[in-house]
Amino acid sequence: MNSVPSPTVDVNAGGHRVAELTIADMRRVVSERIAPLRPQPVPTHAAMGAALAEPLRPQSVFPPADTSAMDGFAVSGPGPWHVLDGAVTAGSERPRPLADGTATVIATGALVPPMTSFVLRRENARQLWGGRLVDVAGRRPGIGNDIRRRGENWTLDCVLARAGTVVGPAVMSAALTAERTTLTVRGPLRAQVVITGDEISTADGLRPGQTRDSLGPVLPTWLRDIGYAQTATEYRSDREFRDDSIVASADAPVIFVVGGTGHGASDHLRSVLHRLGAEIIADRILCRPAGSQLLALLPDGRVIVGIPGNPLAAVTAIMTTGRAVAHSLLGISVAPVRGRLTAAVRSGTGPARIYPAVQRADGAWDIDPCTRTAHLAGLINRTALAVVEGSGPSPTAEIIRFHAM
Numbered sequence: 001m002n003s004v005p006s007p008t009v010d011v012n013a014g015g016h017r018v019a020e021l022t023i024a025d026m027r028r029v030v031s032e033r034i035a036p037l038r039p040q041p042v043p044t045h046a047a048m049g050a051a052l053a054e055p056l057r058p059q060s061v062f063p064p065a066d067t068s069a070m071d072g073f074a075v076s077g078p079g080p081w082h083v084l085d086g087a088v089t090a091g092s093e094r095p096r097p098l099a100d101g102t103a104t105v106i107a108t109g110a111l112v113p114p115m116t117s118f119v120l121r122r123e124n125a126r127q128l129w130g131g132r133l134v135d136v137a138g139r140r141p142g143i144g145n146d147i148r149r150r151g152e153n154w155t156l157d158c159v160l161a162r163a164g165t166v167v168g169p170a171v172m173s174a175a176l177t178a179e180r181t182t183l184t185v186r187g188p189l190r191a192q193v194v195i196t197g198d199e200i201s202t203a204d205g206l207r208p209g210q211t212r213d214s215l216g217p218v219l220p221t222w223l224r225d226i227g228y229a230q231t232a233t234e235y236r237s238d239r240e241f242r243d244d245s246i247v248a249s250a251d252a253p254v255i256f257v258v259g260g261t262g263h264g265a266s267d268h269l270r271s272v273l274h275r276l277g278a279e280i281i282a283d284r285i286l287c288r289p290a291g292s293q294l295l296a297l298l299p300d301g302r303v304i305v306g307i308p309g310n311p312l313a314a315v316t317a318i319m320t321t322g323r324a325v326a327h328s329l330l331g332i333s334v335a336p337v338r339g340r341l342t343a344a345v346r347s348g349t350g351p352a353r354i355y356p357a358v359q360r361a362d363g364a365w366d367i368d369p370c371t372r373t374a375h376l377a378g379l380i381n382r383t384a385l386a387v388v389e390g391s392g393p394s395p396t397a398e399i400i401r402f403h404a405m
């Protein structure tokens, strides 16, 4: 929609042009201008994708009591043992103490009765004539007793995860094991996606001139991958986008506006930003695709990322600028990772080139130099973007992986 040049919308809030930024400069500006979210207590089960604002310390030692590590018999004293009636199952409270010379059936995870010497695994136990139990493994007392001792995994002074760690399934699960019912975190980060453009259609059957929306259903997956745990998506025609208050009213710290970043007749993002008193902090990034990105701050601190409409450019913008914004808001720092390429490539003296990439068995990355931007077919079976910068032939590139896929 921006094929018709327009002299009317080259505007930004301060009235002066903001320089095009390299990717490194964009990351620096983002970390300087976008402050981390305020830490807040969040129920542990609702904290997926947030970042720990404090080290994760246990609320309870683990295991909280001596428990059996195996199905078998809790035995007291040297054998053979007389097996008592009944069984100690997981979930039973306070089993009675075991008298010397006796044994009781016990289940994995059950509390070990006081006076237990060790747990005899079922496969190492035989009952003699008359019912007496013996240990056929001939264990030495105290060795491999198959009892999980209270606090042997962690005590209250342990740190299970450092501040800045993103809450994934392992962190959440460990926190629950440690009886942490709330966590002090930044996030979970929410994003509003606004897909603009008169030509974009989600309805059955395309009319001439329409373009199938190939981003709305998939952007939340990419966004979740880089730290936006919750996403809401809205569609607006160009005029609706220009006239309504979706950007003003969006209830999310980050608003991704898809399309309209250019200077074409229907590209209204700049004028909307101007009207809302936003400060543009990056106007174009020196990269291809996704050069036509805008990064702006609303007066209340919400961040607007204007991403190009071409689908591969949109994903590239999200994986570079969108990712840097998420890291800043979550208060985490992620050092760029470099990878070896299967063949040296030259980006030339111009902008950084960003290519779909996939890792070979030997660890080197194959890149696709000829990918088109109007669709995402070039990302099928690819697991990363490779960022190539510098004028000479480069044998390595920054690798930005897609973790969720």
Ligand SMILES: Nc1nc2c(c(=O)[nH]1)N[C@H]1C(S)=C(S)[C@@H](COP(=O)(O)OP(=O)(O)OC[C@H]3O[C@@H](n4cnc5c(N)ncnc54)[C@H](O)[C@@H]3O)O[C@H]1N2
Pocket (backbone or CB within 6 Å): 001, 002, 003, 005, 195, 196, 197, 199, 200, 211, 212, 213, 214, 215, 216, 258, 259, 260, 261, 262, 263, 264, 267, 289, 290, 292, 307, 308, 309, 310, 311, 313
């Ligand atoms: N005179 C110039 N024109 C353009 C330039 C330029 O440098 N000078 N850059 C081109 C590049 S590269 C890109 S990328 C686009 C960026 O334009 P916008 O951000 O304003 O995006 P639109 O014009 O709205 O859309 C571009 C393209 O993408 C299609 N699109 C948009 N949304 C979707 C969607 N949800 N699903 C599928 N496809 C979508 C849209 O129909 C357009 O074809 O500007 C170029 N022009």
Ligand code: MOO
Pocket (backbone or CB within 6 Å): 288, 289, 290, 291, 292, 308, 310, 313, 314, 373
């Ligand atoms: O930025 Mo366009 O993003 O090269 O397709």
